[in-house]
Amino acid sequence: MSPSSASDDSSAAPVPVAAARARIVGALPRHTSRLVLRELTLADIEAVHAYRSLPEVTRYLGHPPLDPDGTRDLVHRWLGDPAALSVALELGGEVIGDMRLWFRRSSAMSPAVTEEVDAGLGYALHPDHQRRGLATEAVGEVVQLVLDAGGVRRITARVFAAARPSSALLRRLGFHLDGVDRAAVLAPEGGAWWDDECWSLLQSDG
Incomplete structure (x- = not known):
């Protein structure tokens, strides 16, 4: 059966989407044991550029390493999207990563x-702060916020199979691997085709 047979009434979408987004924004900022999670702002562009300009960070993201203008354009697009939310991960007053919700x-x-809402999830973290559990801490807190305060029914994330730490993070947080699009995307350097994993977490899973 074609996915197009499912109804997605985009003309009516803003009402439940805007309400869910507003509930989540209203519950920010959030404090974990080490982090402050708050809305990203234009003042964070330089901090975002510090890690989204690095090849080791962008390798598995949807864009190549960014120059300053590219980072500025990206953040402006993010903040101009009424159906999305960008969250800054702040450690000791420094933005070290971001999360994106659609x-x-x-x-x-x-x-x-249906008036129910789904969300997509993405995230990036400065390599100087990886392998310390900070990503799990941040993503876990935001996921719970989205499901509880936001009332979102389902969260999905797509992860290239080569990005094993991201897959492991989602599994730790209770996400289910729904399937794999085999050899779906050509790797940045060419020559290898990456599998694309589809993960989900339902509000009812908890």
């Missing part, structure tokens, strides 16, 4: 209509 009305087969 919201949409859950799909429904016509004539059914």
